Amino acid sequence: MIGNFPYITVIIYIGCGIYILMFQKNLIKLAIGINLIENGINLFLITLGFKKGAVAPIYTQAPSGQSMVLPTPQALTLTSIVIGVATTALILSMAMMIYKHYGSIEVNEVRRLRG
């Protein structure tokens, strides 16, 4: 159980992001919440790929005689980080446009679509 402590901290990190998404009313805070979950899940993928006492999987001037960390989660996380950048850029631009049209970024005031 104690061996999995890194996973639990990552899950708490994701939990904060989900808490923000559920209970905050400001659009920018929603963007921060989504970013928190994004980074949390990237951390989760990276902690999956760790091997005790291992080196980064690069052969240029690597210290000899050491095993190497699992490379696949790092490749997946690379893709997921760029997706996080794209998501945040799009959400912030939309928040700007909503502020331009509605004059406010509180979720309660931005509610013209009803029913």
Next chain:
Amino acid sequence: MNLLNHTPILILALPLLAAFLIPIIGKINKKATGIFATLVLGLSLILTIILAVKILSVGPQIYVFGAKSPLLTLPSSLKFPIRIMFQVDAMGIFMGLITALVSFLGAIYSLAFIDKKDGLDSYYSLLLLLTVSMFGMEFTGDLFNFFVFLEIASMASVSLICYRGTDLGEPVEAGFKYMVVSSIAALMVLFAIGIFYGEYDVLNIAAIASVIKYSQLDKIALGILVSVLAMKAGAVPMHMWTPDAYSEAPAPITMILVAASQASLYAIFRVVFSLYNITLNTLAVGWIIIIFGLLSMFIGVTMAIIQKDIKRLMAYHAISQTGYMLLGVGVGLAVLANPTALQRYGITAMEGGIFHIMNHAMYKGLLFLTAGALFFRTGTRDLNKMGGLAHYMKYTTIFFIIGAAAIAGLPPFNGFASKLLIYESVYKFNPLLSIIAMVVSILTLASFVKVFHSAFLGPKLPQFIEVKEVPRSMVFAMAVLSFIIIFFGLFPDLIVKNLVHPAVMSLIEQFKYTSTVLGGM
């Protein structure tokens, strides 16, 4: 070097290359982007038909990326695949046909629908990217690749929903809502992929399906995947984004969004049937999907009756029709364990559910295009302001009648064919479900009669004097859809026998799915 065994990737790579070139072409001359995009989508439609004929005759197609030959799934020293591969079986190409047809007609429709002043190259580039991402979601055999295409689909559809958002407030709000929902969905899918990678250290769907043990972790991963993809497909508990997104997007884009949310529905079936199949206890998960379907059916139609805006009304109907598909396939899944019940009515229920996906894409697309035609000419979507349009727009009225009759399930049209399959088989499983399905179908008919009366009938209103029929390219797109609806309605068994049945069998037989990869050609 014959291009025929490269068809799965050419269907996807050509529109992608076109999407990258369009900003450059847009700088040269504005009009060319529309025609170029339509030609490329037409080409990929032809390639999809070629691939469909090949798959239905020969069998599932594999395409491995970067290997010595397209069929080399396993590297020499390993027992499971390490590269990304396309695994297109009958179910995948069935959805691919819907995607190709819907996006080709959407491109033709938007040639006349989108005003030529500005932002044209962005529009067509996003339309191509949305099509590419739907193809990717339906053809891929790799979990992480599915997540990347799910993300492209949500990005492209959000940008297209906000397309009219430069001077209007509502589209951006609808886009924001959809963006938040789909980024949570994509992140939770990534979390489930992390769980599968942590457990089995492999990312290929067929490889995971062969080693899956339905442990505590797999139950959680299944729960996350089904609930999140149902949210993306617009099932009830999280359907709040559907009416806003469908009503604020331009009409051809709404038609493609319907097909995009059906791609997430396909993903649920792929996860439940190809990844887990017998290992999950089919009765419980089947009943969960049935309950999702029932809720979607009932709440969708009850909310639809009270709507004033024509596109919001049709959006709620889209939710209720998704309920039919979930009901049909849910019943099929519930009886997957005992073969006798499966033979008796399980397969017909799934055939009804999956055939309903194709029919729904057709007639819901036609209805949204007619709503777009009304908006194009009258500039309003509010039913109270419209009236007496039948006098001026003859063709649109005929197409609307065909669409409304098809969605209500009247005999000569395709809606009836698939709904009948669902009623029959679901009645044998549990009579109450079938009765609810029929009641919902009647309510659907009631709400569309209301729409027809308030929008088309009535005296000639003064402010619509100069309204005339929509341009030819829009009429052509609607005509093709209504021809397909009538053709499917008159010869349903032709379609069910050699298109829907192989799709259902490819979902049910998990062994065939895994052996094509691990058996290795």
Next chain:
Amino acid sequence: MKKIIFGIAFIVFFSFLVISAINMRPFGLPTFSEMDDYFIENAQSEAGANNVVTSIVFDYRGFDTLGEATVLFTTIVGIVALFRRVKK
């Protein structure tokens, strides 16, 4: 009332995540890793690159990276479409 429903949903979902974290594989010692061992041994010979991660990103799983570049391109075209000046 809405807050209570959200609160319960949040706690249920969070407990799902914690359970999955607890019986995930032990942190430092991965139980299965044949795919990654294959990459570590064969990346140099097959893809010819010293950096195994880059050889995965661009050669073994190159199609993901194409999808990845498409995500960035979609976002940029979406933002260009959002902030375009509507010429009256």
Next chain:
Amino acid sequence: MKEMSRIVKIVTNFIYGFIIIFGFYIIAHGHLTPGGGFQGGAVVASAFALLLISYGQMKAKKFLNINIFSLLESCGLTMFIVVAFLGLGTTFFYNFLANSGSWFGNMVIPGINPGDMNTAGVLPLMNIAVGLEVFAGLGIIVLLMADGAEYTKKKENAENDR
């Protein structure tokens, strides 16, 4: 965004060249050292963000032109997918240049080696293509969002005047 003080501008004039070179170093050595197309592109884009902030949004428009970035981005992506298409002889993403003795085709000494630039076939080409696309794309995002901030702020000033 208003422009920053003179000291910041002088330091920026001095530094931004080195940031761009460092970014291209990461892109070019993607297959040897940690890094690659995405990371290098982001470093170069940070140089553009630095220029934008220090010179303010109006002045930065003169030397950070969106059309050039859009052109660069489309060329980068087209180069990427064309390189992938070239492998179509066998399969879509086939690494036809690796160990083939032509452009980037030298054999790699197995095990730990000092690293030779002329290896890993298609990878350096793809790294450059993706790096081009990422830094042009992030440049566009930074400029457009700065432009959007101005565009929405004008709404505030309009409201205050009314």
